[in-house]
Amino acid sequence: MLAKLDQLYAESLGKLEAAGETAVLETWYKNTLGTKGNIQLMTRQFGKIPREERPAFGQRINTVKSELEAAYQQKLHLLKTAEMNAAIASSAIDVTLPGRQQPQGGLHVITQTLRHIYRIFGDMGFQIYRTGDVETDLYNFELLNFPPHHPAREMQDSFYTTDPDVILRTHTSAGQIRAMQEYHPEPVRVILPGMCYRNEQITTRSSIQFTQVEGLAVGTNITFSDLKGTLTEFARRLFGADRETRFRASYFPFTEPSAEMDVTCFLCDGKGCQVCKQTGWLEILGSGMVHPTVLRNGGYDPDVYTGFAFGMGPERIAMLKYGINDIRQFWNNDLRFLKQF
Ligand code: PHE
Numbered sequence: 001m002l003a004k005l006d007q008l009y010a011e012s013l014g015k016l017e018a019a020g021e022t023a024v025l026e027t028w029y030k031n032t033l034g035t036k037g038n039i040q041l042m043t044r045q046f047g048k049i050p051r052e053e054r055p056a057f058g059q060r061i062n063t064v065k066s067e068l069e070a071a072y073q074q075k076l077h078l079l080k081t082a083e084m085n086a087a088i089a090s091s092a093i094d095v096t097l098p099g100r101q102q103p104q105g106g107l108h109v110i111t112q113t114l115r116h117i118y119r120i121f122g123d124m125g126f127q128i129y130r131t132g133d134v135e136t137d138l139y140n141f142e143l144l145n146f147p148p149h150h151p152a153r154e155m156q157d158s159f160y161t162t163d164p165d166v167i168l169r170t171h172t173s174a175g176q177i178r179a180m181q182e183y184h185p186e187p188v189r190v191i192l193p194g195m196c197y198r199n200e201q202i203t204t205r206s207s208i209q210f211t212q213v214e215g216l217a218v219g220t221n222i223t224f225s226d227l228k229g230t231l232t233e234f235a236r237r238l239f240g241a242d243r244e245t246r247f248r249a250s251y252f253p254f255t256e257p258s259a260e261m262d263v264t265c266f267l268c269d270g271k272g273c274q275v276c277k278q279t280g281w282l283e284i285l286g287s288g289m290v291h292p293t294v295l296r297n298g299g300y301d302p303d304v305y306t307g308f309a310f311g312m313g314p315e316r317i318a319m320l321k322y323g324i325n326d327i328r329q330f331w332n333n334d335l336r337f338l339k340q341f
Contacts, residue, residue, distance in 0.1 A: 001049045002057060008038055009064045016071055022079045029072055039065055109322070109341040110211060110330055113314040114193055117213050120237045121191045124230060126215065129190035131175035133197070137165045140174040143297040144254040159197050159208075168197035172214035173254060173311060176290075179216055180298025187219035188307070204326040211314045216290070218300060218307030224257070224289055227308035231261050231287060239263055239321070244270070246281065255288025255309055266320055275320075282320050285312035 012032045019025045031037050042061060049057055107115075118128060141153050151157070152170065159168040169175075175192040192214035200206050217226070228247060235245045243266075247259040262283050265276035272278040287310035292302035300307075315327055322341070324330075329337050 001045065001053065002060060005042060005057070005060055005064060008042065009068070012038070012068055013071060016068070016075055019075065019079070022076065022083060025072070025076055025079060033065065033068060033072065039068065106339065106341070108330075108338065109318055110314050112341060113318045113321075114211065114213065116238060117312075117314065117317075118191070118193070120234055121215065124189075124233070126189050126191045126217075129175060129179045129192050130194065131169075131172075131178050131192060133168060133195055134161075135167055135169040135174045137167060139177050140167055140169050140171070143177045143294070144173055145291050145293045145297075146253050150253065157198055157200070159199050169194070170198050171196050171311060172212040173309070175214060176216050176254070176294070176309060177298050180218060180295070180300060183218075184299030187217075189217045189219075191215045202328065204328065207315070207327045207331070209331070210327070213312055213314060215287075215310045216307065217309075218290065218295070218298070218305055220305055222306045222308060224308070227259075227287055227289065227310070230308075231285070231310060235261065235263055235284070238317070239266075247287075248283075250286060250288070252286060252288055254291050254294045256291045258286070258288035261285050261287060261310075263320075267323065275323075284317060284320070285310050287311070 012028075015028055015032075016025075019028055029037075033039055039061070046054065046057070122128075137153070140158075141150070146153060158170050161167065172192045172194050175194070179188055179190050179192065194212065194214075195209055196212050197209050198206075200208055202208055215230075217230070232245050235243060244264045246262050248262060250258045250260040252258045260283050262281035264270040265273060265280055265282050267273050267275045268280065270280040272280050276282050287308065290307035290309050295302045295305055295307065315330055318324060318330075319327065
């Protein structure tokens with residue numbers, strides 16, 4: 001019987017050694033030291049052995065039990081530590097791996113240009129006034145003093161809808177009358193940004209849609225020198241202090257007198273090059289004193305009120321500033337182009 005016990009002991013110890021994971025260990029414990037385990041079954045044989053052998057057998061079985069128990073505890077601790085280490089190792093973060101880069105968005109170059117323009121006029125007390133992209137012939141042309149057969153009203157210039165009186169605005173000047181009609185008889189100082197549409201041949205220099213920023217100031221004491229001062233200061237802030245400006249007489253139906261403002265060429269600094277067609281100057285906006293008829297159409301008495309207006313194209317400004325030679329780039333959505341700004 002003792003020999004059988006020793007054999008069982010040796011076998012059990014061998015199996016314990018071989019166990020590679022805690023789940024196997026649990027089964028081993030149940031089959032060995034559990035209430036129905038092999039050692040327990042051996043204890044029940046106690047009555048069958050000769051009386052004189054019983055003390056030795058009893059002692060031996062107790063030693064076997066406690067040794068197996070100790071061996072089990074030790075193995076359990078070993079396996080648990082190993083399993084935990086394996087789990088930690090497999091879920092660990094490798095801090096030496098390069099990070100995954102988040103794709104980053106940015107503001108469109110025209111949005112940046114617009115915001116720059118807003119900031120400058122905002123500092124001068126101009127508020128942003130928005131009107132619709134869809135306009136009527138009345139606001140886009142008639143109330144702005146366009147003669148009935150002015151070429152700009154022709155089919156090839158405007159995008160018409162099925163209703164011949166409803167068009168896409170061809171310039172932001174259409175909003176001038178709306179602003180005046182809302183503000184009169186109070187003074188006005190607004191800029192009107194927005195997308196404009198013209199049914200033109202698409203080339204590197206002209207597009208069928210583009211943004212404009214209109215400006216309008218109306219009051220009882222506004223002169224041409226206010227116009228010049230405002231726009232000169234604007235150009236200084238937008239392009240830098242060493243850019244010179246000049247005003248040239250021009251014509252628009254809704255302003256009288258009218259003027260275009262030029263700045264010295266960005267590329268040649270006024271010496272003359274291909275971009276400025278050897279003149280040294282680049283035209284950047286149209287402007288003028290609001291025509292008396294237009295003031296009247298907006299609700300202001302031209303004997304009491306005067307005003308100035310101006311209009312510029314942010315695409316053109318960005319093209320000149322950054323040396324972009326094709327206006328179509330702005331709306332092609334080529335990220336290689338857009339990411340440069
Ligand atoms: N609306 C004119 C254009 O589109 C620009 C302009 C605005 C001129 C206001 C004078 C005054 O060319």
